[in-house]
Amino acid sequence: MEVEAARLIGAGLAAIGAGAAAIGVGYIWGSFLQGALRNPEAANGEQARLYIGFAVTELLGLIAAVIGFILLFG
């Protein structure tokens, strides 16, 4: 039963990674919005870069979610 408990605790700890990635994604969108409000004309041209940054950051949170899934269901 101790192994089972450790697995569940580990899955819970893995969820911290998702929260950390949420901070990163929020920072990216917040910074974009800040820049876009200061210079709205340049905002449209930077949208591709915004999504690349979003995708790269989000991936780390998703990897944390994978570890949680593996611990819970694997």
Added chain:
Amino acid sequence: MAQEEGGGGIDPMHQFQIEPMFGSWDPAGGSLAFTNSTLWMVFALVAVWLFMLGGMRRELVPGRWQMAVESVTGFIDDLLARNIGPEGKKYVPYIFTIFIFILFANLLGLAPVGVFGMHPFTVTSHILITGVMAIISFGIVLVVGFWRHKHRFFTLFVPHGTPLPMVPLLFVIELVSFLVRPFSLALRLFIAMTAGHVLLKVFASFFIQGMNAGPEMGLLVSLPSLLLMLFVSALEILICVIQAYVFALLSALYINDAVNLH
């Protein structure tokens, strides 16, 4: 979907099970079957076909449907023109195919047909499907890169102006980051879809269990989880579109590396 486990829980992973629909044919130890995954891929194909058929009438004054189709094709065309340049025209069919297939497969997986007893299945929630698409993207990058630049393709791994002592180290780092690309491409789509659907099923199970536990528990648990589920469903639709866009965008950027050798 409401599969009873021990303790009356609802198994949120049951929705991802692949089951043969009409039995399977097993030649030489393998297994060939028309599964629910195949069925929903056929649905995606039919939906894309109908969508495109409505936009191919070549009217002089485009109607609403044609405008919708043209805005999607124009969007992909613009994406490639901005990220690859004039040579991007050649890759429009591939990127467009991958974008619209992922988009329709994602959205059909969210279709509320469970009410009629059909279980919606998200094709892109399996790493097998997304992995094959990522490998195709990666294969195009390799073939185009080596075809156009021969051995000079390896200069992709050494950024301009690198001091000589740093070259071996940077080469290894860039090579690893290059080789990880197909995995990250496949993993992103597959996990985003899986996690979103699990989240929806978990909230749905909260709703059902809250209702079963009596009226005051229903008001306390079921109502908030129903509202949250509405919000998460809207978010899921947004995620479906964003993930399809990100897959197309990253494929385009990787192809840009092969075409233009930054």
